[in-house]
Amino acid sequence: MTIAVSILPDQQLAALNAAYAKAVARKRLRLLAGVALFVAALLVASIGAEVNLRTFFTYFGNFVSYFDRILTLDSGQRVWSDVGEWFWGWHKWLKLLGETLLISYVGTLTGAVLAFLLNFFAAENTSPAPWLRFTVRRLLEFARTVPGIVFALIFVIAFGLGPMAGVLAIAIHSTGALGKLFSEIVENADMKPVEGIRSTGASWLSCMRFAVVPQVTAGYASYALLRFEINVREASVMGFVGAGGIGQELIVAIRKFYYSDVSAILVTIIVTVFLIDIATGWIRGRLFGKEGRA
Amino acid sequence: MTRPPEVDTAEIRARYPDVFNRPASARLATPAMLLAALAIFLFGLVDLDFSPSRFISGLSQLGWISMMMIPPDPGSSLPLYLKALGETLSIALLGTTLAALFALPVSLLAARNVVPSSILRFPVRRFLDSIRGVDTLIWALVWINVVGLGPFAGVLAIAVSDFGGFGKLFSEAIEGADQKQVEGIRASGGSALHEIRFGLLPQVLPVIAGQVLYFIESNTRSATIIGIVGAGGIGLQLAEQIRVLEWQKVSFLILMILVAVAAIDFISGKLRFAIIGMRAVA
Numbered sequence: 001m002t003i004a005v006s007i008l009p010d011q012q013l014a015a016l017n018a019a020y021a022k023a024v025a026r027k028r029l030r031l032l033a034g035v036a037l038f039v040a041a042l043l044v045a046s047i048g049a050e051v052n053l054r055t056f057f058t059y060f061g062n063f064v065s066y067f068d069r070i071l072t073l074d075s076g077q078r079v080w081s082d083v084g085e086w087f088w089g090w091h092k093w094l095k096l097l098g099e100t101l102l103i104s105y106v107g108t109l110t111g112a113v114l115a116f117l118l119n120f121f122a123a124e125n126t127s128p129a130p131w132l133r134f135t136v137r138r139l140l141e142f143a144r145t146v147p148g149i150v151f152a153l154i155f156v157i158a159f160g161l162g163p164m165a166g167v168l169a170i171a172i173h174s175t176g177a178l179g180k181l182f183s184e185i186v187e188n189a190d191m192k193p194v195e196g197i198r199s200t201g202a203s204w205l206s207c208m209r210f211a212v213v214p215q216v217t218a219g220y221a222s223y224a225l226l227r228f229e230i231n232v233r234e235a236s237v238m239g240f241v242g243a244g245g246i247g248q249e250l251i252v253a254i255r256k257f258y259y260s261d262v263s264a265i266l267v268t269i270i271v272t273v274f275l276i277d278i279a280t281g282w283i284r285g286r287l288f289g290k291e292g293r294a
Numbered sequence: 295m296t297r298p299p300e301v302d303t304a305e306i307r308a309r310y311p312d313v314f315n316r317p318a319s320a321r322l323a324t325p326a327m328l329l330a331a332l333a334i335f336l337f338g339l340v341d342l343d344f345s346p347s348r349f350i351s352g353l354s355q356l357g358w359i360s361m362m363m364i365p366p367d368p369g370s371s372l373p374l375y376l377k378a379l380g381e382t383l384s385i386a387l388l389g390t391t392l393a394a395l396f397a398l399p400v401s402l403l404a405a406r407n408v409v410p411s412s413i414l415r416f417p418v419r420r421f422l423d424s425i426r427g428v429d430t431l432i433w434a435l436v437w438i439n440v441v442g443l444g445p446f447a448g449v450l451a452i453a454v455s456d457f458g459g460f461g462k463l464f465s466e467a468i469e470g471a472d473q474k475q476v477e478g479i480r481a482s483g484g485s486a487l488h489e490i491r492f493g494l495l496p497q498v499l500p501v502i503a504g505q506v507l508y509f510i511e512s513n514t515r516s517a518t519i520i521g522i523v524g525a526g527g528i529g530l531q532l533a534e535q536i537r538v539l540e541w542q543k544v545s546f547l548i549l550m551i552l553v554a555v556a557a558i559d560f561i562s563g564k565l566r567f568a569i570i571g572m573r574a575v576a
Contacts, residue, residue: 048384049445062440106338159352163342237431273427
């Protein structure tokens with residue numbers, strides 16, 4: 001068996017080798033420059049954020065012992081040795097948790113409906129007029145860039161303390177986030193049905209209703225469910241600014257150093273988030289088959 | 295011109311029973327679901343004390359507040375706000391980097407193709423899930439208790455909560471990697487570490503870099519709010535100005551946040567495409 005590897009003359013080989021080495025060196029240099037730039041940015045940032053490693057290491061013990069403390073009952077025993085005592089306030093907490101879930105449900109639904117109404121104006125292929133599209137897009141962008149909790153802070157002043165402010169904040173934020181995602185689905189929709197319906201002389205509204213909506217509802221529902229998951233998490237902190245739900249109780253427990261309450265409420269929230277994740281995953285699977293996770 | 299032949303509806307109905315005689319349960323499913331959704335919605339409205347009068351008076355209050363916000367005006371505190379914005383950006387950058395550094399080794403443990411034993415993987419995954427289940431703001435409160443008020447607590451809060459998110463995303467990226475290259479390394483006698491270093495990492499690093507950049511972007515958003523609980527940055531200023539009803543300053547701060555987020559979006563979008571090419575981020 002002959003081996004057909006041609007050996008190039010030395011001169012040619014040297015030229016190729018040099019070119020290769022140069023290319024590699026350039027790539028390395030770029031990488032090195034990138035890393036150096038990144039490290040420099042980190043250093044500047046650590047000054048900006050007042051990072052102090054001494055503080056960190058002195059207080060790191062606190063972090064560990066904080067978990068030790070929140071897992072200890074007043075009697076000095078571990079929390080799981082007396083679950084009844086640990087979850088002594090379960091009645092009140094479950095009620096607040098229900099409130100949190102309702103806040104996210106009502107907020108998500110309102111947001112989804114508003115996003116549904118607006119997204120046809122924001123999508124490139126269905127918007128009736130460019131100026132309308134521009135306006136709606138900027139509106140949605142504003143709604144999703146301003147964090148929900150900032151809206152909540154303002155709404156608490158306008159609408160008074162309580163879950164109403166939380167619901168409205170979540171609704172606005174969801175409108176912005178879902179409006180963008182919805183309009184992206186619409187932009188991917190097949191336009192042939194729309195042409196078909198327009199050719200029969202139908203109005204814009206009928207085109208949307210009979211040609212676009214049937215194509216996109218599955219995607220909409222999937223995104224709305226995902227949003228609900230995210231909103232449950234978000235609603236759990238709405239209480240920090242007085243906008244209802246379990247967050248209120250949590251911030252009181254943390255600020256007043258009711259250690260075992262902190263862990264009990266955290267466990268309640270984490271378990272709820274798990275359950276919601278699993279439940280919405282299951283619903284999505286039922287509605288759109290296994291690949292539904294958009 | 296001839297008219298089309300009369301359609302024999304009876305025959306069509308007989309031929310497609312699935313379309314014309316759907317069982318009542320199938321036909322009622324959608325309206326029933328919608329009705330249930332509406333019922334919960336209405337129950338929620340009642341339970342959460344929504345009253346039209348409160349809503350309307352709140353709206354008029356809101357209208358009044360928006361009037362007060364115009365024109366946005368920082369007063370004499372512009373330098374302070376710029377410093378706070380810098381603090382926020384620092385928090386986002388540092389927090390995300392820390393999270394990524396710690397998440398990479400852990401995500402290897404959570405990936406099916408690196409750790410085949412599900413007994414080992416299960417606790418790692420649940421651990422990451424529980425970290426993710428807790429909102430960044432809550433982590434910020436915990437860290438404030440540990441290192442005190444200030445941006446450092448914010449960095450640690452972002453680092454911890456992103457650690458959960460990164461762990462999941464990275465391990466999914468690793469699971470999506472091509473096994474053939476790992477097999478090649480194993481065939482040439484490489485150890486498990488060699489397999490990861492030369493077989494897996496070169497495949498997943500671009501994806502991971504894209505995700506890290508995306509998180510820096512989204513963390514700029516989260517970092518703007520952790521100041522509300524006292525963990526530094528522009529959120530602190532925002533919450534204070536809202537509490538003292540300085541609406542012109544509030545609107546200026548919101549504008550600053552919007553501009554900063556848009557700028558970061560733009561820059562990191564460019565960087566992301568430069569690193570991973572024009573492929574979509576997985």
